[in-house]
Amino acid sequence: MYSTFQVSKSQCMTCNNEVLKQLGTLRGVFGAEMDRIDGRIVINHTDEISREEIGRKLDELGWKELPASTGEEVAYDDPSVWGCTL
Incomplete structure (x- = not known):
C-alpha cells in the first residue's frame, strides 16, 4: 500500500535523503x-x-x-552552491 504525506518543509537533498533513509529503517x-x-x-x-x-x-x-485542505505553502530551502550545513 502507499501513503502520501504533505509535509511542511523540504530541505537540501542530503537532509531529504536522511529522512528517507530513516523511514526505510521502519519495519514494513x-x-x-x-x-x-x-x-x-x-x-x-x-x-x-x-x-x-x-x-x-x-x-x-x-x-x-499538513492537512490536505490548508493551502499552506511548502517551506523549502533555496538551492545553495555550498550545500547543507549538517
Missing part, C-alpha cells in the same frame, strides 16, 4: 520518494506499519504533516 516500509517542490512524501509499506506510525516518525524527525 519498502521505500519512500520525496517531491521536494510539492512537499510530498509517498511511502510504500505493508500493513505491518500504519500510516499513523509513519506520521509519528516524520514528526520525530521534525517534519510536520
Whole structure:
C-alpha cells in the first residue's frame, strides 16, 4: 500500500535523503520518494506499519504533516552552491 504525506518543509537533498533513509529503517516500509517542490512524501509499506506510525516518525524527525485542505505553502530551502550545513 502507499501513503502520501504533505509535509511542511523540504530541505537540501542530503537532509531529504536522511529522512528517507530513516523511514526505510521502519519495519514494513519498502521505500519512500520525496517531491521536494510539492512537499510530498509517498511511502510504500505493508500493513505491518500504519500510516499513523509513519506520521509519528516524520514528526520525530521534525517534519510536520499538513492537512490536505490548508493551502499552506511548502517551506523549502533555496538551492545553495555550498550545500547543507549538517
